[in-house]
Amino acid sequence: MRHEIEVELINEQGMHTRPAKLFVETAVKFTAEIEVSYDGLSANGKSIMGLLGLLAYRGCRLVISANGDDAKLAVEALAGLVNSGFNE
Amino acid sequence: MSIRNVYLFGQGVVPGIVIGRAHLIQGANQYAWTQRHIPPEECAIEIDRLHQAVETSWQQLEDIKEQLAGDSKDPGHILEAHQMMLRDQDLQSSFEKIIVSERINAEWAVLRTLGAWEERFLRIENEYIRERFSDLRFICTRLLRTLSGQSANEVIAPPPDAVIIATELSPADTILLGRNAVAGLITVRGGKTSHTVIIAKAFEIPTVVGVSRAFEHVGEGDLVVLNGHKGEIIVNPDAKLVSVYRTQSHRMIAKDQALLEKCHLPGETADGTPVRVLANLDFADEIVKAKGHGAEGIGLYRTEFLFMVHEKDIADEQVHFQDVKELLERWPGGGPVTLRTFDLGGDKFPLTSQLAREANPALGQRSLRLALAHPHIFKAQLRGFLRAYSLFPHIDLRIMFPLVCSVREFQTAREILCECYRELSIEGHEIPDTFKIGAMLELPAALLIADMLSRECQFFSIGSNDLIQYSLAVDRGNEKVAHMYRGLHPGILRMIHHAIRAANDAGVDISLCGDLATEPIPALIMLGLGLRSFSMPPVFIPYAKDFLRTVQLAEIEELTTHAMTLPCADDIEAFMRASLGNRLQDTFWSEISEK
Numbered sequence: 105m106r107h108e109i110e111v112e113l114i115n116e117q118g119m120h121t122r123p124a125k126l127f128v129e130t131a132v133k134f135t136a137e138i139e140v141s142y143d144g145l146s147a148n149g150k151s152i153m154g155l156l157g158l159l160a161y162r163g164c165r166l167v168i169s170a171n172g173d174d175a176k177l178a179v180e181a182l183a184g185l186v187n188s189g190f191n192e
Numbered sequence: 193m194s195i196r197n198v199y200l201f202g203q204g205v206v207p208g209i210v211i212g213r214a215h216l217i218q219g220a221n222q223y224a225w226t227q228r229h230i231p232p233e234e235c236a237i238e239i240d241r242l243h244q245a246v247e248t249s250w251q252q253l254e255d256i257k258e259q260l261a262g263d264s265k266d267p268g269h270i271l272e273a274h275q276m277m278l279r280d281q282d283l284q285s286s287f288e289k290i291i292v293s294e295r296i297n298a299e300w301a302v303l304r305t306l307g308a309w310e311e312r313f314l315r316i317e318n319e320y321i322r323e324r325f326s327d328l329r330f331i332c333t334r335l336l337r338t339l340s341g342q343s344a345n346e347v348i349a350p351p352p353d354a355v356i357i358a359t360e361l362s363p364a365d366t367i368l369l370g371r372n373a374v375a376g377l378i379t380v381r382g383g384k385t386s387h388t389v390i391i392a393k394a395f396e397i398p399t400v401v402g403v404s405r406a407f408e409h410v411g412e413g414d415l416v417v418l419n420g421h422k423g424e425i426i427v428n429p430d431a432k433l434v435s436v437y438r439t440q441s442h443r444m445i446a447k448d449q450a451l452l453e454k455c456h457l458p459g460e461t462a463d464g465t466p467v468r469v470l471a472n473l474d475f476a477d478e479i480v481k482a483k484g485h486g487a488e489g490i491g492l493y494r495t496e497f498l499f500m501v502h503e504k505d506i507a508d509e510q511v512h513f514q515d516v517k518e519l520l521e522r523w524p525g526g527g528p529v530t531l532r533t534f535d536l537g538g539d540k541f542p543l544t545s546q547l548a549r550e551a552n553p554a555l556g557q558r559s560l561r562l563a564l565a566h567p568h569i570f571k572a573q574l575r576g577f578l579r580a581y582s583l584f585p586h587i588d589l590r591i592m593f594p595l596v597c598s599v600r601e602f603q604t605a606r607e608i609l610c611e612c613y614r615e616l617s618i619e620g621h622e623i624p625d626t627f628k629i630g631a632m633l634e635l636p637a638a639l640l641i642a643d644m645l646s647r648e649c650q651f652f653s654i655g656s657n658d659l660i661q662y663s664l665a666v667d668r669g670n671e672k673v674a675h676m677y678r679g680l681h682p683g684i685l686r687m688i689h690h691a692i693r694a695a696n697d698a699g700v701d702i703s704l705c706g707d708l709a710t711e712p713i714p715a716l717i718m719l720g721l722g723l724r725s726f727s728m729p730p731v732f733i734p735y736a737k738d739f740l741r742t743v744q745l746a747e748i749e750e751l752t753t754h755a756m757t758l759p760c761a762d763d764i765e766a767f768m769r770a771s772l773g774n775r776l777q778d779t780f781w782s783e784i785s786e787k
Contacts, residue, residue, distance in 0.1 A: 116320070116514075117320040118318060118320055118321055119321070120320045120321060120323075120324045121270070121273045121324050121327050122269065122270075122273065124273075125269070125272065125273040125276055128276060147282075148281070148282060150281075151280050151281055151282040151283075152273065152276045152277050152280050153277060153280040153282045153283045153328075154280075154282045156324055156327075156328075157282070157309070157312065159312065159313065159315075159316045159318075159321050160321075161316070161318035161320065161321050162318075
């Protein structure tokens with residue numbers, strides 16, 4: 105099973121340390137493989153360095169894709185997190 | 193014998209006054225480690241060393257976190273992120289790849305990886321993202337310390353009551369320092385959003401950042417006075433200064449509380465003459481502090497720091513919009529909010545500047561001149577200001593140009609502002625035209641033509657620091673002549689008198705926002721000369737209001753009339769001191785500001 109969604113980073117600080125940490129903490133709850141792409145780069149959604157390395161800031165659009173049994177749930181949870189502005 | 197009383201300036205980010213012995217913490221490159229090529233069979237050993245270092249470092253952070261447990265100021269989430277970064281698979285595999293492909297030892301692999309990431313991170317122009325590179329640098333430094341056999345948690349143990357001097361500090365280091373009861377922190381690098389500043393605030397460690405020349409002037413064990421209110425450092429202060437600051441730091445705490453309780457009373461003299469007391473701010477979030485200290489408005493909002501942290505983003509309108517929006521949305525209204533356009537150059541170069549250095553920057557293309565020479569940067573800021581204002585039209589917004597030199601120059605700057613206004617209106621922004629446009633009076637010539645400028649400007653603010661520097665030809669950062677930097681010089685007082693009279697005659701609002709406003713004797717003389725508005729760092733406001741309530745206007749006017757006949761700054765000071773007697777000794781206001 106593969107699911108994909110596009111989201112916009114709306115929090116002021118973009119994909120900085122705290123949001124990246126929250127993203128990973130959510131991603132590792134799922135068994136699906138998770139990939140986040142932006143601007144031609146893609147990163148393992150369970151790697152904080154990978155996410156920080158996307159260098160994505162506020163207003164950037166990310167594609168979150170997941171592959172695995174719980175892919176749909178994973179994508180929904182992660183998109184929810186991003187759309188909430190990482191509760192900032 | 194070392195030179196006495198060397199003044200250094202930075203950004204005061206956590207207030208408080210402390211005296212302590214300097215303890216220097218050098219950056220990552222000061223640690224000793226070996227960097228060598230290895231034979232293929234040693235790759236596995238190096239990878240293993242690296243894994244162990246990762247686990248040891250992870251545990252070190254865990255120990256710090258445990259020490260923090262139950263602390264309500266818990267900044268533990270930052271440490272957790274660092275732990276997550278240490279164990280990150282991507283990072284570990286890039287270490288391993290480099291060890292194998294380049295045949296280098298673990299230490300070298302860490303440095304190489306750091307370098308590769310640095311190149312990537314620093315290419316991006318977003319401040320928040322760029323600053324995250326410092327997180328990676330912190331964990332790599334920790335790994336290097338561990339690999340070279342040093343305990344990363346111990347390296348830092350400072351003597352008690354030390355004032356730490358560092359290029360920059362990791363959050364973990366800051367926490368350890370906070371728990372070790374260091375007196376204060378001074379860093380060479382600065383940054384408003386840095387984790388270090390957030391933690392220093394939480395631990396209430398007086399902190400000054402962006403002191404670029406700290407390592408040139410401070411040696412291990414030097415006595416240091418750190419004034420976190422003013423962003424001022426005094427290296428090797430003499431005995432008199434030490435005793436002034438010592439008394440002050442002890443007694444301030446108790447007195448502070450009492451004054452804060454009545455700081456919301458309106459500013460006025462004993463006879464009820466209203467005197468407006470405004471705040472000088474550097475950051476939008478300080479507005480809460482300003483309000484809490486009884487500010488009746490914002491007399492000066494500096495925007496330079498924004499330029500320093502954003503570096504390449506200096507022409508980004510959105511950055512200015514966002515910053516001023518944050519300021520205005522926290523201001524409950526009532527009283528002016530005065531935004532000063534960027535005052536860069538001279539002693540305030542951005543950290544990385546695309547602007548050429550000049551032989552004599554104080555007399556060069558700085559401040560408003562720089563703005564007029566780079567209209568796209570200037571307009572980005574002005575448009576940001578106006579767009580933010582359009583969201584809060586009820587606020588008494590004022591836009592102020594610094595270092596205005598002539599009527600024509602002011603008109604040129606105002607025309608650019610009006611152009612921005614027209615463009616934004618065409619683009620569909622509804623911006624009220626009720627904001628005011630004014631000038632900083634800080635060049636001697638500008639004060640002398642205040643009557644002519646008053647036909648153009650809707651308000652004035654006297655900037656005493658530059659005024660004194662330019663009038664007396666004294667750099668207060670130069671210890672050989674700093675004693676000649678005197679705000680009470682009769683020449684300075686006469687120029688200010690002329691400007692106050694011109695403004696009052698023309699009905700143009702005039703305020704004073706330099707350091708002179710924070711010193712009781714000069715401020716009282718300004719009051720006697722007809723000034724009714726002062727702007728100062730928030731921390732001074734409760735003291736200033738308290739002191740003003742002890743004086744009668746008629747008495748101050750009489751004293752001022754006599755003071756203006758005296759030929760020297762020392763005479764004026766001695767006369768005022770003798771006349772005010774105990775009231776001056778009783779005010780902590782004078783203690784905070786006295787040098």
